[in-house]
Amino acid sequence: MKTPAEVPSFIDLQRFARTSHPPAGEAPLARRYLPLPPGPVSVGALHVEPGRHSETMDADEFVIVCDGTVALHGDGAILSLAPGQSAVIRCGSAVRWEADTQALLVFMRYRAQPGDGAGIVPIDYEAELVPSGAPLAELLTTPTPACRNFTDYRSTDGEFVCGTWDSTPYARRAMRYRHYELMYLLEGEVSFEDAVGAQATFVRGDIFLVRQDAECSWDSKVHVHKAYAIWRPA
Numbered sequence: 001m002k003t004p005a006e007v008p009s010f011i012d013l014q015r016f017a018r019t020s021h022p023p024a025g026e027a028p029l030a031r032r033y034l035p036l037p038p039g040p041v042s043v044g045a046l047h048v049e050p051g052r053h054s055e056t057m058d059a060d061e062f063v064i065v066c067d068g069t070v071a072l073h074g075d076g077a078i079l080s081l082a083p084g085q086s087a088v089i090r091c092g093s094a095v096r097w098e099a100d101t102q103a104l105l106v107f108m109r110y111r112a113q114p115g116d117g118a119g120i121v122p123i124d125y126e127a128e129l130v131p132s133g134a135p136l137a138e139l140l141t142t143p144t145p146a147c148r149n150f151t152d153y154r155s156t157d158g159e160f161v162c163g164t165w166d167s168t169p170y171a172r173r174a175m176r177y178r179h180y181e182l183m184y185l186l187e188g189e190v191s192f193e194d195a196v197g198a199q200a201t202f203v204r205g206d207i208f209l210v211r212q213d214a215e216c217s218w219d220s221k222v223h224v225h226k227a228y229a230i231w232r233p234a
Helices: 014-016
Strands: 011-014 030-034 041-049 050-054 061-069 070-074 077-081 088-090 093-100 103-110 119-120 130-132 147-154 161-168 168-175 182-186 189-195 199-205 207-210 215-222 224-231
Touching: 011 014, 011 199, 014 041, 014 061, 014 103, 014 207, 041 182, 070 088, 077 088, 077 119, 103 182, 103 224, 119 147, 182 199
Parallel strands: none
Antiparallel strands: 011 207, 030 041, 041 103, 050 093, 061 088, 061 103, 070 077, 070 093, 088 119, 130 147, 147 161, 161 224, 168 215, 182 207, 182 224, 189 199, 189 215
């Protein structure tokens, strides 16, 4: 029988990031990885030291800033990210990071073949949302909510998707997640309970992950608006 620590569940990514300090003298771009099963997806914390640092991306990478400010240079454009702002850096992009002080980010990486172009895609929190599918009726314990979505980025194979979503309040019983989903709450709050009874409530400004194969319920008593990065296998 699996212990609670071995059961796929939800993870507070800000707490992970702020307690995963890189050793002194490590590379100026230092990634700390969650202990997830081997696969095409990795999630963790990125520490960016002050200065200018270049790398070529070997994966699509969704990043969101926790602390500090960074400027991303790539494909002839410059994107500045302050706390709470996010973007996708496309696989194959040659980018330069700039930071005046140490910055801390959370990332979700998807190792895929490079697509048709490189570059940086900002996540637009003010994008106009369009109606999207609702949770399965057989799981709902409340009336069906009204859900909306906007997709800022979709990988060439369609498995990695990033954007924004909102919903009226609803509750549902536990479902098994076929996917990994990183969420950043822009508005509202939501409570989860996993397969062994662990519970957590996330509120505006929180960044968290629901692991693939987690069995979690959902309960939001207020309007929820979130940015997300999802990997869902075809």
